[in-house]
Amino acid sequence: MLISRNRQKLIQAAVFFASNTQGCGKVKLFKLLYLLDFAHFRETGRSVTGLDYVAWKLGPVPLELAQEWDQLEPDLAAAVEIVPEKVIDHIRERVVPRIAFDDSHFTRRELSLMQRIAKQHETDLSQPMVNVTHEERGPWATIWDNGRGSNERIPYTLGVSESTPNREAVLEAARDFEAIATASKSSN
Numbered sequence: 001m002l003i004s005r006n007r008q009k010l011i012q013a014a015v016f017f018a019s020n021t022q023g024c025g026k027v028k029l030f031k032l033l034y035l036l037d038f039a040h041f042r043e044t045g046r047s048v049t050g051l052d053y054v055a056w057k058l059g060p061v062p063l064e065l066a067q068e069w070d071q072l073e074p075d076l077a078a079a080v081e082i083v084p085e086k087v088i089d090h091i092r093e094r095v096v097p098r099i100a101f102d103d104s105h106f107t108r109r110e111l112s113l114m115q116r117i118a119k120q121h122e123t124d125l126s127q128p129m130v131n132v133t134h135e136e137r138g139p140w141a142t143i144w145d146n147g148r149g150s151n152e153r154i155p156y157t158l159g160v161s162e163s164t165p166n167r168e169a170v171l172e173a174a175r176d177f178e179a180i181a182t183a184s185k186s187s188n
């Protein structure tokens with residue numbers, strides 16, 4: 001039986017990014033999670049958090065987390081606090097960790113990716129992150145398609161370009177993992 005640790009990984013990834021980047025608010029966190037999940041999928045055929053991302057005008061959004069944002073579930077609320085801050089003429093939210101980061105649910109590869117992404121975007125605010133997640137012909141841009149793909153799911157497979165090393169092996173691993181997950185769900 002496949003045991004999913006997706007929720008624990010999501011919570012701990014939020015704690016990690018809030019602890020290891022500056023100005024980590026809603027938009028930055030969503031973009032960091034997207035970068036983490038798609039980078040890991042490109043290497044292994046599966047995401048870290050199990051989140052599905054949809055194309056919104058401002059970029060890829062982890063829909064389940066976005067729907068929870070205004071009233072966090074108790075497990076996430078125990079791990080992070082959303083603190084409003086006045087910035088010049090508007091209010092911005094900042095994600096503040098309430099607990100210490102626990103790496104016990106992550107593989108070495110996942111931890112290495114998180115560290116690399118956090119370091120690369122440590123001081124970035126939302127706009128530089130938009131430039132990264134909105135790259136031309138990237139997964140978000142392909143689905144967004146000038147608004148025609150608004151609210152459409154962004155398939156992880158779009159992150160595996162024709163030039164990705166071991167592309168076929170990654171896609172085969174993704175199909176295998178999906179089959180195992182589906183079989184596990186139907187046996188419960």
